[in-house]
Amino acid sequence: GKISVIEVFLPCLDTFKTAKKNIFDEKTLQGIEMIENKILDALKSLGVEKINSVGEIYNPNLHEAISVLRVEDKENDIILDEYQAGYKYNDKIIRYAKVIVNKKED
Numbered sequence: 001g002k003i004s005v006i007e008v009f010l011p012c013l014d015t016f017k018t019a020k021k022n023i024f025d026e027k028t029l030q031g032i033e034m035i036e037n038k039i040l041d042a043l044k045s046l047g048v049e050k051i052n053s054v055g056e057i058y059n060p061n062l063h064e065a066i067s068v069l070r071v072e073d074k075e076n077d078i079i080l081d082e083y084q085a086g087y088k089y090n091d092k093i094i095r096y097a098k099v100i101v102n103k104k105e106d
Helices: 002-021 026-045
Strands: 048-050 063-069 079-084 087-089 092-095 097-102
Touching: 002 026, 002 087, 002 092, 026 048, 063 079
Parallel strands: 063 097
Antiparallel strands: 048 087, 079 097, 087 092
C-alpha cells in the first residue's frame, strides 16, 4: 500500500524541477527548494530514496536511457543529464531514472 501512495507524490516532485527552471527570484526559489526538501525528507523517513544519476555510471538496474549524446571530454557511459528522477523504496525500484548517457564509441 505504501508504494501506491508514494507513486502519487512522484509527479508532484517532478513539478518542482519544472517550476525551479522558471523562477528567477532568489527568495521564491529558496522557498520552493525548502518545500521540495521537506517532501524528500518525509519520503526518506518512509524508506524512499532518490536514485543518483548525473555524473554516475549508467546502470540499467537503476536508470533508463532515453537518449545518448557524444561528449568527448566525458567518460563513456557517464550520465550527462536527468530527464526524470528515479526513486526506490527499501531497495525496490519504484521508478527508474530517465537519463541521457554519454556514448563515445558504437
